[in-house]
Amino acid sequence: MRHASIIESSKRKIQTTTESLRHILVVDDDPMVAMAIEIYLQRNNFRVTIADGGEAGLRAIENEQFDLMIVDIFMPHMRGFESIRLFHDCAPATPLIAMSGYAFADLNSPAPDFLRMALELGAARCLRKPFTPDALLAAIRGCLAEHHAAAMRLG
Template sequence: MPRVLVIDDDESVRGAIEALLRPENCDVVLAENARRGAELFGTSPFDVVMVDIFMPGMNGLETIKDFRRADPEMPIIAMSGFRFRSAGMPMPDFLKIASELGATYCLSKPFRPQQLFEAIDVCVRLPAQRRRAVSVRT
């Protein structure tokens, strides 16, 4: 049973992920911000960490860097619903940046349940030495 830490400032997103993963025999731990997620990460073992890119205070990119330093082999799933792009004002590809910082898998919100299950499955099944190399995007 994989133990998954979900860090997202949106209560409905946390609740939806929990509702999807619990029936799949995942032990889900929820954190409402990066600070709380870091506390939990530092005191309890996890098999996978899911982190939203945009949160108040410490953002997900900083969180990924910190977690990657603390545990280079921890599978990290980055999530983002950021969609503010325009031809006149191009924005960086934040999921690509997350991947470059060490996210194992990236999900664009909203994602389908099957995409979530695939991300967890890939992260849990990867041999430790390849967990940083996958960086799949949906």
């Protein structure tokens, strides 16, 4: 059995203060997707921690504070929406972007709207894979802006 791992990238641009970088947790079992997201976010001045599965992602949020989570809906060892519910329950104040590339073999049958269901379980935004880097950045900035505005209203 493969052990899930957490990787915080050290390949960042030099910043005057690391604390000013927004810290994003990316949970995806596809290493190519995770690496592409990581590189793009680093280029846009985010601090990134990669978790290669649901268990590793849950360990990461137990040990660190994140400004945002990006979580794949379908990963091995977690049944679909279990991951969204668990991540939202463990860190309810942290905005979560759910992503899915799930495709159905039978195109004639009506497909459930997984992304809509993710929103009902606590996701702030949803992205359907494949998505563009601009769509990812827009979703992140939207979530962070809404979260900041909500925090300001609460005091």
